[in-house]
Amino acid sequence: MISVEHVTKTYHTRFGPRVILDDVNLSLAPGRNIGILGRNGAGKSTLIRLISGAEQPTSGRVRRGMSVSWPLxxxxxxxxxxxxxxxxxxxxxxxxxxxxxxxxxxxxxxxxxxxxxxxxxxxxxxxxxxxxxxxxxxxxFDCFLIDEAMVVGDARFHERCHVELFQKRKDRAFILVTHDANSIRTYCEDACVLHDGKLIPFPTVDAAYEFYMNIEHTSPVLSEA
Amino acid sequence: MTNNASFLNALTIQRRVLFALLMREVITRFGRDNIGVMWIFIEPMIFTVGVAALWTAAGLSHGSGIPIVAFAITGYSSVLLWRNCASRSIGAIHANINLLYHRNVRVVDVLLTRSILEVAGATMSFVILSTLFIALEWMSPPIDLLKVISGWLMLAWFGTALALLVGAATAYSEVVEKIWVPTTYLLFPLSGAPFMVDWLPVKLQQVVLLLPMVHGVELLREGYFGNTVRSHYDIGYMAFCCIVLTLAGLYLVRDAGRRVEAL
Structure with a gap:
């Protein structure tokens, strides 16, 4: 089990502290997977780094009950x-x-x-x-953290990744973060959207997809973090 | 899992990470070409021999009755020991920033790795040079080896503690790096390497003995030269300074770990 409990992350900028993640909660059971959608600068990579343990949260905690990869x-x-x-x-x-x-x-x-x-x-x-x-x-690892790595590369690479991760290791857990809603639809059984520092859960991947498509066209683009 | 088992577990990880970082440092710093890893002690040896030659020419121990070659070797080796630790710690975090991406690799590991390498290099250089010069009869063997080793270990501790402090401080401000270089230059003449405390006026002795490394060098030289020199040192004082530096260093390292952002 991986659990992210009330995690807040603040970065210091020259214009004062900036809250990237605000009271984020998430849990993932062994063998399950989740996709996290967010636009550029939403804090996806930050969240993945916190889950991996490469960085520490400003407050809250991350528990890792299984072996977790570094952010891929x-x-x-x-x-x-x-x-x-x-x-x-x-x-x-x-x-x-x-x-x-x-x-x-x-x-x-x-x-x-x-x-x-x-x-x-x-x-x-x-x-x-x-x-x-x-x-x-x-x-x-029991759980792989994938940070858009699958989005780059050619078709052949995608296919080989697919075989290694989703076929040979389909018993493992993974967290996939991306701005590409289609890959979440293809690979994930659950989905959340990271928006304005909040992690919003959805009952289905399609519901997350719809919400994401909506905000993608309405709110202004944040600066790249 | 009991606390004991998780502590042992943590020790195993610590050992693995330090070993992995040591191999990584050795490969990237010394490369696989020409003499490779032997540079670890050749480089300080070249420095020491050069300085020993200069000091001999200048007659730095003039009038004290101390053999100049041994005086230079003991002095300059001990400077290299603590100074290289601290100097190499600068830039250590930056050079390894990508590796901090791995959960088990921490700022403290990166800094300790560099100190281990510097201590190893300076020690090999000191041992090889003294063995060589003793064999050539350019200097005589140490009177009290245990004191020499104690002084050396104290200086290694001082260097490592300083490395933690200076290395972690670079995560806060680039100014640290700029200040450190002139500081080492200014500290060198005061470090106890180019003089014996006994040669100085009493007033100056008190000032110089505030610097912890002076005590280590004095102990080392008492071990080396025995009763031909009069040493002034207080190892309790040096140990106290090292403890304070170590704790301050570890505190800063932990805090720096929270600030450092992996790419």
């Missing part, structure tokens, strides 16, 4: 001077897993070729995303 995003979590292989070794070391049996899976999935042994700073955005995805699949 465009390419954070890498040390860019290290090679893809070194990054795999690093991640295996912090999780206490032997890296050797995983090399072939990661090499195969990422299709990086010789770049697997080149520093990550020379990677393209697509290569970074493939590596990020493969590395988080390499460690067997």
């Amino acid at each position: 995003a465009f390419g954070g979590a890498f040390q860019t001077h290290l090679t893809g292989l070194d990054n795999l070794k690093f991640i295996c070391r912090i999780h206490g897993v032997d890296y050797k049996p995983l090399v072939s899976f990661v090499e195969d999935f990422t299709e990086l070729g010789v770049y697997f042994r080149e520093p990550v700073m020379h990677y393209s955005q697509g290569m970074l995303t493939r590596l990020a995805f493969a590395l988080s699949m390499a460690i067997e």
Whole structure:
């Protein structure tokens, strides 16, 4: 069980404190999944970082009763001077897993070729995303946190992600945050909308979708966080 | 799970994370080319030999009867020990910011990793150089090895505590970095490395002995030279300073961890 309890997050800006998340509550049982819709700057990535434990809430708490991945995003979590292989070794070391049996899976999935042994700073955005995805699949987490990583990349990448995550690991939980309402409809059994710092639950994915489509066209766009 | 088991669990994670960070630092800092990881002690050795040569030429221990080579090696090695810890802690958070994305990797791990590497490098440099010069009979072996080791460990503690404080402080303001460099330059002549406290006028002795690292160097040199030198130190005072620095450092590190935003 993952539970987010009365979590508030405030960032300091030059114009004073800015509340990004305001008394957010969420819980997720093992094997279940939820999609969180929000526009650019709504605080989706912040929420994912808080759930992962990469950042601490200003108030409230996050309980993690199962193993939770790091936020699987465009390419954070890498040390860019290290090679893809070194990054795999690093991640295996912090999780206490032997890296050797995983090399072939990661090499195969990422299709990086010789770049697997080149520093990550020379990677393209697509290569970074493939590596990020493969590395988080390499460690067997109970819950995966996915921050729009599925939205970038080509059709082939989408398909392979789909196989790895939604077929091979369909017993796992995941939280998917995105501004793309269609991917939530495709992948998630429940959905919430993050709007004005509040996390609004909905009984069905379709209800969340409708609400989101509505606010997307009515309220002004927030600045990118 | 009992508290004991979760504490052991936390220790295991701590050990894993420190090891992973050490490997990462070694690869990114020293690379895999040429002599690679050996730079960890070659670099401080080059510094120490250079300074020892300069001090010998300048006759810095003039009139004290202390052999100049050993005086320079003990002095400059101890400066490198605490100063490199603190200096390398600057930029440590920034360089590892992406790794803080992983829940188990904390600011304290990043700072401790760099201190471990600096202490290891300075220690290897000191041991190799003294062994070499003793073998060449350019300096004699230490009189009381235990005192030398105690002084060295105290300086390593001081350096690590300082590294936590300075490293965490950089998360608050970039000014820290700018102030730290001139501070090290100003501290160096006062650090106890280029003089023995006994050579100074009594008034100045009292001022210099306010600096914790001076006590460590004095202890180390008493261990090295025995009764040929008159040392002034109070290890209780140095330990007290180190405890205060460590606690302040840990407090700041914890608070810095809340401020740092992973990308």
